[in-house]
Structure formats: C-alpha cells, structure tokens
Amino acid sequence: MAQETTQQAPPSAPTAPARALLPFILPAALVGVAASLVFVGVSTAGEKLQHLLWGPLPDALGVGRSSVLWMFVVLVATGIAVGLVVWKAPGHAGPDPATVGLDAPVLPPAVLPGLVLATALMLAGGPSLGPENPVIAVNVSLAAWLGARFLPRTPGALWPVLAEAATIGALFGTPVAAALVISEALAGRPMPGRLWDNVFAPLTAGTCGAVTTALAARPTFDLKLPPLGHPRAGDLLAALVIASVAALLGMCAVRAFPYVCAAFRRLRHPMLMLPAGGVVLGALAAVGGQLTLFKGVTQVGQLARDPGGWSAGQFATMTVVKLAALLVAASCGFRGGRIFPAVFVGTALGLCAHALVPAVHLSVGVATGVLGMLLAITRQGWMSLFTAAVLVSSPGTLALLCVASLPAWLLVTGRPQMQVRQDGTPVR
Template sequence: MRHLPTYGGAVAIESPAPEAPVRILLPQILPALVVGVGSGLLFIGISALSERFQDVLWETVPDALGIGGYSALWMITVLTATGIAVGLVVWKVYGHAGPDPATEGLGGPPLAPGIVPGLLLASALGLAGGVSLGPESPIIGANVALAYWLGRRAAPAVPGALWVALASAGTIGALFGTPVAAALMLSEALTRKAGPGSLWDRLFAPLVAAGAGAMTTQLLAHPSFDLGLPTLSDPGIDDLLAAMVIASLAAAFGLLGCYAFPYVHRAFGRLKHPMIMLPLGGLLLGLLGALGGHLTLFKGLEEVKELGEHLGSWSSGELAKFAAVKLIALVVAASCGFRGGRIFPAVFVGAAFGLCAQALVTEVHPAVAVSSGVLGVLLATTRQGWVSLFTGAVLAASPAMLVVLTLASLPAWLIVTGRPQLELDETGGARR
C-alpha cells in the first residue's frame, strides 16, 4: 500500500490493485469505528466543557454582579481577559498550542501528542470567551495527533496515513452530524490526486470513521442545523436568479476578509509576543462585540439559529452590521493567534448577508437568501465547493433547493477562483 496526501492533511489509502478486494477493506472497519467514536467523544467533551464555562462567564458571573451579561463593558472585559488567558497558554504551555492557526487549514501534519492539551485548552477558552472562531481546526488537529500516535503504537504495520484519514473523517462527521460532509470533502481532495482503484474503495474506511463519529454525536449531543426557515418546495426562475445574485455578492463580500487577512496578520505579527497579540486581539473583539451585539460573538452556530427563528426582527442595516462585524471579528481572531476554525463563523456571516438581502428585497424567499449567502461566503473563505454546497442545502432544509444552489455556485465560483482565501502560506502570503 502507498498513501496519497490530500487537502488539509486528510490522507486516503490507495489500493495496489484497481479494485481493493473485500479482504483488504474488512480489517479496516474495526479501527475506523474506534477512531470515529473516539473523535466524536473528544468533540462532545470539549464542546460540553466550553459551554459550561461559557454559561459561567456570560450568565452566572454577570448575574451575581448584577450587570448585563451582554453589556458593552462586560463583553470588552471578558474578551480581553480571554485574550490574556489564551496568550498565557500560547506563551507558557508546552508546544505553544500548535502552529500559527492563520497558516493551517483543516488538518496538517500530525502534531506531537504533547501539544494536544495546550491546543484544546486554548480552543476551549476561546469558544467559551466569545471569540469568533469555531472548534473544527483544533478538534481535527487533536484527533489526528492522538489517532496517529496511538495507532502507530497499537498497530505498527498499519500505514500512519490511514490513522490520519480516519481521524480527519471521523471528526468531520462528528462536527456536521453526518458522514456526507466527510465524503464530499475527501472526494474533492481525491480528485486532485487521481490514482488507480475505485474512489469508494479509498473512501471506505474514512466513511466508516465518519459515520461512527456522526452517530456518536447524534446519540449523545443531538446536533441540528435546522434554522426553522419556511420551506421552499417548488423553486422557480425568480428564485434561481435571486440565488445567483446573492451567492455572487456574498462571495465578493467574503473576499473582502480574505484580501484583508494577510495584512491584519502581518500587523499582529509585528507585536511578536503572544501576551501582546492575544490580549490586544481580545480587546478588539470585545469592542466589535459591543458594536455588533452578542449575536456577533462565539462560533456562530447557535446565533445563526437565532437569526432563523426571529425572521423580520432586524432591519437590513442591522443585518448588514451583523455580517460586517462578524467578518471583521473572524479576520481579527484568526490573525492574532486564537485557536479555532473558520467555517462556522463564516456560516453566520453568510446567513446575515443573505437575510440582509432578503430584508432589502422582501420578495426573495428566506431559504433562498440564507442558503445562497452561506454558499457564497463559504466558497470565498474555504474554496471547498462541495462542502459549501452541502452546508447551504442543509440550512435550506429543502431538496428542491439543491438544483438552485448548484447553479448559483457557478457564477460565485468564477468570482472566487484564483483569489486569496482565508488561509496563509508559510511566508504569511495568501493562499489561492
């Protein structure tokens, strides 16, 4: 066997024959199940820990002090304190909480296991403190490191690439609550490195891990992307045109953050020390939170649901402010050294952008507006076409929208392809 490197560090195993026989695939099931369940449990554990701490910071303590949990002063105080806490972890804890997150996508080479505690601690503090980043990158990095380290010791004959693939797929399945996202992401990566053997042979073990991770979170945490949007069962040409326009405009809007990213990262880099970079970043995030309100804090998933549950509660100007503040907060958080992923905050940016468009043109269906806005922003920030399309379709909760979104992705892709994305290379320059 030999292995193929793929996007974000996920690695698929290439069979030596055009079609991997059953005797090769069957032994992969047990390790895939173990890694998938373990990946899901670590994700659930870190999420539960950060949510408990979040309740303390934003409800228990301010209630005890008799102040508003989302008052401007409290937001500035908590986010600045979060920057100090994460700065201490990056400065003093072994491994400095991993590499610079601005240069990391979903994955990367396996980290040393000793780095994992600091990475998870920095991520949990940021999630609880309201930093505009998600859990996906640190969780994938931690699961890959642990699976690779333990797998190589438990079964030295198994290629290390398999453990990386299983952990990446299992975590993606756990994050989205479905193995479909992992299948789309891995298949997109595999098309870049075509080789002999069936695509589904190479996806077999990672999909087992993704399914195990997804079922673990479904059984224990019951994740949901349902925004409660009105269902669009029979989209017409007007819906298609609206989706194409909104997705294209959202993609252009998302590119603003991508173009600014290397400059903001360079500005923070001049400060050099994490105990200056992160507290200053936390202060700026607190000021942005005071400007945009509490919906612009945190990773964005629960806040997106609040947008969907209260359609019509905000003006187009307020929704535009939400989108702009969240995009700026995402760029600042990713530039100053906070550990976290960028997909979930980008989903909030896209949803707010789409609802802003719907508030301006009320004839646009809310499901079209939200899913198209999310599609465009994710295309701009991640360049992951299948995952962007999948996420937009899930939020729309309408199979009929899949055709509309597929067509809407085409002009949006023309806008973003070859442009900077929300990730830097080792020199600090924008990846394209």
C-alpha cells in the same frame, strides 16, 4: 496503404476485494468514536465555561450579561488567558492557526493539552471562531500516535485521513460531509484503486463519528425555514446575485487577511497579540452586539427563529461585524476554525437580502448567502453546498444552489486563500 490505428481506452482501476477492505473497519470505527468523543468533550467544556462567564458571573457582579462593558472585559480577559496558554504551554498550543487549514499536521502529544485548553477558552470567551480546526488537529495527532503504537501494521498515512473524516462527520452529525470532503481531497491525487475503495475506510470513520455525536449531543443544523417549493425565475436570479455578493464580500476578508496577520505579528509575543485581538473584538462587539460573538451556531438559530425581528440595516451591520470579527480572531492567534462563523455571516447576509427585497425567499437568501461565503472562506466546494443545503432542508433549493455555485466559484477560484505561509504570503 493506410494503416488503421486503434485506440484502446485505458483500463479502469481494479476494484479491491472485500478481504482487502475488512481489516480497515475496526481501526476506522475506533477512530470515529474517539474523534467524536474528543469533539463533544471540548465543545461541552467550552459551553459549561461559557454559561458561567455569560450567566451567573455577571449576575453576581451586578453587570448586564449583554452590556458593552462586560463583553469588552470578557473578550480582553479571554485574549490574556489564551495568550498565557500559547506562551507557556508545551509547543505553544500548536502552530499559528493562520498558517494551517483543515489538513492539520501531526503534532507531538505534549502539544495537545495546551491546544485543547486554548480552544475551550476561546469557545467560552466569545471570539468568532469554531472548534473544527483545533479538534481536527487533536484527533489527527492522537490517531497517528495511538495507531502507530497499538496497530503498527495499519498504514501510517491512513490515520490522519480517518481522523479528519471522523471529526468532520462528528462536527456535522452526518457522514455525508466527510465523504464529500474526502472525495474532494482525493480528486487531485493518484489513487491505487476505485474511488469508493479509497473512501471506504474514511466513510466508515465518518459514519461512526456522526452516529456517536448524534447519540451524545443530538446536533441539528436545520433552521426550520419555510420550504421553497417549485423554484421560479425570480428565485434563480436572487440565488445568483446573493451567492455572488456573498463570495465577493468573503473575498474582501480573504484579501485583507495577510495584512491583518502582519499587523498582529508585529507585536511578536502572544501576550501582546491575543489581548490586542481581544480589544479589537470587544470594540466590534460594542457595534454588533452579543449575537456577533461565539462560533455562531446558536446565534444563527436565533436569527432564523425571528427573521422579522431585525431591520435590513441591523442584518447588514451584523454581517460586516461578524466577518470583521472572524478576520481578527483568525489573525491574532486564537485557536479555532472559520466554518461556523462564516455560516453566521452568510445567514445574516441572506436575511438582509430578504429584508431589503421581501420577494427573496428566506430559504433562498440564507442558503445562497452561506454558499457564497463558505466558498470564499474555505474553498471547499462540496462542503459549502452540503452545509447550505442542510441549513434549509428544502429540496427545491438544491438546483438553485448548484447553479449559484458556478459564478461564485469563478469569483474565488485561483485567488488567495484565507491562509498564509510562515513568511506571511497568502496560500493560493
């Protein structure tokens, strides 16, 4: 007699009651506001010093602000200044940035002043890195240290998650990016409850961080490009090709990353590694011009305001030079992140595609170029999609971005990342 077996679906994770989530609101809000203020403070300090270095100072010396000589001098001087901080500051301004990603380790409080100073000097001096990685590290460490001291009953593992979400929300001026990144990070981990219960506190921190930044700095990422409207077959083809080319180009830098890191590590001392990096960056700036310096957010806006002001060859040159500058700056020891300069590289590539083939819509070229480049550099799928969509603010591109992300992701998944271990081997 056959026996029937019934298979029961596994019970779904229980939903947390409201009283279990309410105690996390205050810690999350405090972390969100504090993380945003740290981000705004570091960015403002870097901008003030940048204005001095690239404005009144060269004018007073009678040197052109955009001259090759001045770019070379400032980049080498920045390498020397950051090298001194890394050499002499307690904790050497944190770990080698080539060995860490967005998931920052908790650092001792004594290390943080040196890391902040090195980051502000880097932002002002022109190396092609953004503030995201060191600011996340500072906020994670402060949250863990202050949280354990003043709110010891809050789980210690929660503070780094709150700080990371708050900083990402502050960086982009919206909590959506934080929610997407945290959801992606939680996807591979066993969770005690429902996804939204686990995301509740980080989303609260990201919201408070985003609101604080919006009130203090009013950031915007919309490039004001023409909206796409209804996508056509040609737009789909362009999206697939550009995203894939961007991903392949980004993977060239990723593949070269451990070799460039090894070359700088042979110099063994930050007072050799960082000035040498400044020399290489100065040579690259001589080729690409001042637009290829700095983290790239302001420069992306300049490109988008006048996409017809440069030829396809000039856009291609800026694409290659900026990607090489990102590779060198991330390898030689400058403290900084890779998201914002990767956005510049993807934007320049998309504008190059439009200049070569005018039928390529501007929004499609820029959005898919940024998407493919960020997928290769960061391996953060949701962040890449979100950033590309925010830049063009065109609903018609959303479906194209989702489709274009598929071949681009196949090109980058399972391959080495732009991060190395302490022994120099690439992280996969």
